[in-house]
Amino acid sequence: MKKWLTLILLAGISILSCEKLLPPTPAEDELLDGPVPGLSGEQNLRFLEGDIAFNDEVFTPQTGLGPLFVATSCGSCHAGDGKGTPFTTLTRFGQTDSTGNYYLHLGAPQLQHRAIPGYTPEALPPDIAFSKLTPPANTGLGYLDLVSDADILAMADENDTNGDGVSGIPNWIKLPGYVKPRAGAVIKNGRHIGRFGKKASAYDLLHQTASAYNQDIGITSTFEPFDTYLKQEVEPEVSNQTVLDVVFYLQTLKAPLQRNPNAPDVHAGKELFTQIKCAACHRPELKTGDSEVAALSNQTFYPYTDLLLHDMGSALDDGYTEGTAAPAEWRTPPLWGLGLSPNSQGGRFFLMHDGRAGSIEEAILLHGGEAEESRNLYKALQASERQKLLAFLESL
Amino acid sequence: MNKYVYAIICWPIFFAQTAITQSDSTAWLQRVTADTSKPQLNMDAVYNRPFLQAGKMPVALGGYVESKVEYLRTDGISEGWQFQMQRMTLFVSSSLHHRIKFLSELEFEEGTKEINIEFASLDFQFTPLFNLRSGIVMNPIGAFNQNHDGPKWEFNDRPLSATQLLPATFSNVGLGIWGKIARQDWVFAYEAYLTNGFDQQIIENNENKTFLPATKNNPGRFEENFNGVPLFTGKIAVRQRKWFEIGLSTMQGIYNKFEEDGLRFDKKRTVRVWAVDFNLSLPKTQTSLNGEWAWVSVDVPGTYSQQFGEKQQGGFLDVVQPVLKGKMLGFDNAVLNLACRLEYVDWNVGNFKETGSNIGDHLWAIVPAVSFRPSAQTVLRLNYRRRFQTDLLGNPPALTGGFQFGVASYF
Numbered sequence: 002m003k004k005w006l007t008l009i010l011l012a013g014i015s016i017l018s019c020e021k022l023l024p025p026t027p028a029e030d031e032l033l034d035g036p037v038p039g040l041s042g043e044q045n046l047r048f049l050e051g052d053i054a055f056n057d058e059v060f061t062p063q064t065g066l067g068p069l070f071v072a073t074s075c076g077s078c079h080a081g082d083g084k085g086t087p088f089t090t091l092t093r094f095g096q097t098d099s100t101g102n103y104y105l106h107l108g109a110p111q112l113q114h115r116a117i118p119g120y121t122p123e124a125l126p127p128d129i130a131f132s133k134l135t136p137p138a139n140t141g142l143g144y145l146d147l148v149s150d151a152d153i154l155a156m157a158d159e160n161d162t163n164g165d166g167v168s169g170i171p172n173w174i175k176l177p178g179y180v181k182p183r184a185g186a187v188i189k190n191g192r193h194i195g196r197f198g199k200k201a202s203a204y205d206l207l208h209q210t211a212s213a214y215n216q217d218i219g220i221t222s223t224f225e226p227f228d229t230y231l232k233q234e235v236e237p238e239v240s241n242q243t244v245l246d247v248v249f250y251l252q253t254l255k256a257p258l259q260r261n262p263n264a265p266d267v268h269a270g271k272e273l274f275t276q277i278k279c280a281a282c283h284r285p286e287l288k289t290g291d292s293e294v295a296a297l298s299n300q301t302f303y304p305y306t307d308l309l310l311h312d313m314g315s316a317l318d319d320g321y322t323e324g325t326a327a328p329a330e331w332r333t334p335p336l337w338g339l340g341l342s343p344n345s346q347g348g349r350f351f352l353m354h355d356g357r358a359g360s361i362e363e364a365i366l367l368h369g370g371e372a373e374e375s376r377n378l379y380k381a382l383q384a385s386e387r388q389k390l391l392a393f394l395e396s397l
Numbered sequence: 398m399n400k401y402v403y404a405i406i407c408w409p410i411f412f413a414q415t416a417i418t419q420s421d422s423t424a425w426l427q428r429v430t431a432d433t434s435k436p437q438l439n440m441d442a443v444y445n446r447p448f449l450q451a452g453k454m455p456v457a458l459g460g461y462v463e464s465k466v467e468y469l470r471t472d473g474i475s476e477g478w479q480f481q482m483q484r485m486t487l488f489v490s491s492s493l494h495h496r497i498k499f500l501s502e503l504e505f506e507e508g509t510k511e512i513n514i515e516f517a518s519l520d521f522q523f524t525p526l527f528n529l530r531s532g533i534v535m536n537p538i539g540a541f542n543q544n545h546d547g548p549k550w551e552f553n554d555r556p557l558s559a560t561q562l563l564p565a566t567f568s569n570v571g572l573g574i575w576g577k578i579a580r581q582d583w584v585f586a587y588e589a590y591l592t593n594g595f596d597q598q599i600i601e602n603n604e605n606k607t608f609l610p611a612t613k614n615n616p617g618r619f620e621e622n623f624n625g626v627p628l629f630t631g632k633i634a635v636r637q638r639k640w641f642e643i644g645l646s647t648m649q650g651i652y653n654k655f656e657e658d659g660l661r662f663d664k665k666r667t668v669r670v671w672a673v674d675f676n677l678s679l680p681k682t683q684t685s686l687n688g689e690w691a692w693v694s695v696d697v698p699g700t701y702s703q704q705f706g707e708k709q710q711g712g713f714l715d716v717v718q719p720v721l722k723g724k725m726l727g728f729d730n731a732v733l734n735l736a737c738r739l740e741y742v743d744w745n746v747g748n749f750k751e752t753g754s755n756i757g758d759h760l761w762a763i764v765p766a767v768s769f770r771p772s773a774q775t776v777l778r779l780n781y782r783r784r785f786q787t788d789l790l791g792n793p794p795a796l797t798g799g800f801q802f803g804v805a806s807y808f
Contacts, residue, residue, distance in 0.1 A: 088751050
């Protein structure tokens with residue numbers, strides 16, 4: 002009888018402690034995925050459809066993968082919607098100036114270095130300019146998409162008229178036929194302002210998504226119908242609906258939330274960030290315009306970017322470029338979510354455009370060109386001040 | 398497909414007749430029992446099952462049913478309460494001659510989502526050491542694939558290494574030989590089969606990993622060998638009757654379509670599996686330990702993606718300790734067990750070419766359990782599962798935890 006009572010007691014304790022034995026939800030500010038707050042029920046459904054297409058749909062040769070490819074799914078390169086790693090890094094090659102890419106016949110601009118069984122992947126032509134590009138985080142893209150061209154141009158200072166050593170120019174790109182210019186778009190010599198990608202060579206999220214399906218996974222769509230292997234137009238391998246679901250998903254992914262913003266070190270680090278002029282390019286605050294998604298309309302957000310190109314110096318000049326960007330020019334990457342990068346990069350940092358920096362400090366020290374003064378000011382800080390600045394950056 | 402439809406239609410009719418017969422004259426029916434909680438050699442598991450036999454009819458029937466309810470949560474997200482009919486399996490065996498036997502196993506998984514003939518073989522015994530088996534055979538890789546009946550286990554889920562690394566239950570059309578020989582307290586056994594084999598889905602699948610179980614998605618694998626090359630499966634095992642059994646097994650084959658219509662388009666690419674399994678009983682404490690470990694090696698094209706591992710490994714260890722035996726809740730020979738399973742699967746053993754760092758894509762789990770056996774052939778089991786799954790890049794693991802309660806019984 003005693004044994005039974007003991008067992009019943011143990012069972013009771015187990016049941017009472019059930020909740021504690023179930024894994025809790027991680028804090029919201031520790032996650033990059035999840036929708037922007039305030040979506041309607043039907044918008045949540047669309048978000049979920051896009052989430053499944055983005056994170057769960059794996060392409061196989063039977064469903065259109067390749068024959069040449071870089072990754073087998075969207076989620077392969079953006080684990081948890083965060084940054085990628087050298088394993089998922091892209092290589093683009095062939096273009097050295099704004100006149101265009103003369104190696105399209107050899108597979109440019111993007112190297113498909115993997116192939117399904119039985120096929121031979123592409124190889125870089127000898128002595129050609131190329132860049133390796135680590136996948137960026139996806140979070141908050143919908144906010145960036147809604148910054149008006151006018152606001153971007155207001156941050157540009159092509160001739161450095163204010164004399165701060167920071168110029169900042171847009172990448173003027175040609176739009177593919179399926180991309181519709183946004184309301185209030187500014188056009189210069191038939192070109193539009195790009196804002197997505199390391200060189201800001203993608204105009205909007207549809208442009209980015211359709212290109213990625215095609216160039217990264219080898220999936221054709223009505224938007225990008227040319228097969229990267231055959232170099233001819235073939236039947237769509239993904240539906241318009243799926244592409245648009247993914248676009249909606251990217252559009253409505255939440256912005257990363259800053260952790261411990263009121264911690265003294267974080268607060269002091271933020272002031273140092275402005276003081277050493279990092280904020281000249283990594284603009285803390287931007288605003289969205291009108292959107293069909295009410296939750297995104299006319300919002301103030303904190304991405305720490307100006308969406309402009311800046312000359313980053315010879316050390317970051319790979320010789321390759323896109324659009325009207327010069328080879329040494331890179332779009333200011335948003336810093337939001339920076340501290341969570343290791344959660345998608347295998348517990349390590351792979352920062353800068355090609356993941357060459359293994360820490361935030363290393364990334365800062367790789368800044369040159371227009372950012373050289375900020376780098377030198379950082380080096381001149383006392384150790385404790387540097388720690389505060391790093392604490393701030395890790396809180397983003 | 399027609400054969401499945403036929404099987405589905407015929408089974409209930411056959412069983413209805415049996416049930417009527419049973420109510421009219423139960424004395425005519427004999428239950429051929431087997432103590433399924435104490436297996437003999439793992440290779441004997443297909444015959445070591447309770448059957449119902451009508452008089453002296455040469456045909457015996459049996460089967461088992463397995464269902465569960467679970468509540469699991471992964472990183473705070475739950476699918477809620479899930480009630481699952483995991484499987485219902487029907488056996489038919491017949492003795493055509495005292496040295497010619499037929500046994501079949503028809504399995505309905507998750508309702509009728511999957512219907513499989515898991516086993517349907519004719520055994521011809523020439524000597525105990527030399528038997529010919531032909532039909533749909535269960536490839537004897539590891540122990541679980543041979544000895545997988547739900548009522549034999551104290552856990553609601555099959556071991557992850559058996560179902561997510563190895564493709565248990567894995568059976569194919571083929572033929573081979575098996576035999577065993579006993580010397581005092583020792584039994585030695587072997588099995589060797591040639592069967593249809595794997596196909597390219599093991600590296601072309603929605604799992605985004607090298608995944609041997611994906612080959613089971615090929616509905617034509619019981620009628621056509623994907624590449625014409627037989628898969629070899631072999632096992633040797635030794636059992637000390639009172640204490641333990643240990644087995645060593647292997648599968649070796651070609652998984653890709655390397656030529657068709659006389660046209661060659663790739664080299665032959667191998668899939669190799671090695672497994673060791675053991676079970677051990679400690680007579681003094683009546684503790685039983687049961688485990689297996691498998692290594693998989695797949696010749697993945699170097700130009701494909703490292704997402705698809707060339708080497709994999711994994712296994713499990715079950716420890717079961719009876720804590721109460723005797724009359725409980727009105728059952729005369731009931732047993733209450735405490736048990737625990739440890740399991741691990743690494744789908745991609747190796748390092749990234751780009752960084753030299755370790756490739757993730759692995760999981761481990763611990764499953765404490767309480768099981769109650771009102772009889773040897775029936776089990777009620779309560780499990781707590783805690784699983785840590787790391788993605789390919791080695792990011793912080795997804796943590797799953799939750800409870801499962803289920804029943805399994807032969808009938």
